[in-house]
Amino acid sequence: MADQPLYVLHLEETPQEEVHGGGIVRRIITKGGTGMDLTFSVAELHPGAGHTWHAHETQDEAVFILEGEGTMSVEGQGDIHYRPGMAIVMKRGVKHQNKNTGTKVIRLVSMFNPALR
Numbered sequence: 001m002a003d004q005p006l007y008v009l010h011l012e013e014t015p016q017e018e019v020h021g022g023g024i025v026r027r028i029i030t031k032g033g034t035g036m037d038l039t040f041s042v043a044e045l046h047p048g049a050g051h052t053w054h055a056h057e058t059q060d061e062a063v064f065i066l067e068g069e070g071t072m073s074v075e076g077q078g079d080i081h082y083r084p085g086m087a088i089v090m091k092r093g094v095k096h097q098n099k100n101t102g103t104k105v106i107r108l109v110s111m112f113n114p115a116l117r
Helices: none
Strands: 017-019 023-029 039-045 050-054 060-067 070-074 078-082 087-090 096-099 106-113
Touching: none
Parallel strands: none
Antiparallel strands: 017 023, 023 039, 039 106, 050 096, 060 087, 060 106, 070 078, 070 096
16 A cells, blocks of 8 residues: 555544543554655544653654644743644654643644654
8 A cells, every 4th residue: 555646544444542641543644554754643632631741853743733722841942822723843852741731622633754653
């Protein structure tokens, strides 16, 4: 499958993974699946859930918020309170954590370049 010139992928056909801290992620585009050096994911974080401090040492990351509100804490930058329609773009190696600080599920999309997998 990774040598086709075009891919049509459907979110509901993408395996669901548990997110450490409470939520799910579906990695709809992966290098392993398409051969392209890109990972594109759709994630949901439950109220109070989030990711612990981490960094992607070899990937730039872009996050776009579809629904819900939360806080992205970025080392050296403080807390960024986000809501639907906002994008947060981080260069590789930036240490951060994400938390749903609202009362509704957060839905977001994230892109990594080069691919996570």
